[in-house]
Amino acid sequence: MRIRVDTELCQGHGRCYVLAPGLFEADDDGYCQPTAERPVAPELADQARRAERNCPEDAILLTDT
Numbered sequence: 001m002r003i004r005v006d007t008e009l010c011q012g013h014g015r016c017y018v019l020a021p022g023l024f025e026a027d028d029d030g031y032c033q034p035t036a037e038r039p040v041a042p043e044l045a046d047q048a049r050r051a052e053r054n055c056p057e058d059a060i061l062l063t064d065t
C-alpha cells in the first residue's frame with residue numbers, strides 16, 4: 001500500500017494526523033504531510049484506511065502498488 005495526498009484538495013481539516021499519527025503530520029499551516037516510508041508498513045495499513053475514509057476532501061489516496 002502507498003499513500004498519496006492531493007495537496008490541491010487538502011484543506012487542513014487535520015483528521016488524518018489525528019487518526020493516523022504514524023503516517024501523517026501537520027505542516028506549519030495545518031495541512032497534511034505524509035510521514036510514512038513508502039510502501040506503508042502492514043501494521044499501519046488500518047491507520048491509512050481510517051485516514052482515507054475520514055478526510056472530508058477525499059484528499060488521501062491509497063493504492064496497492
Ligand code: F3S
Nearest residue numbers: 010011014015016055
Ligand atoms: Fe487535509 Fe484531509 Fe488531512 S483535508 S489535513 S488530508 S483530513
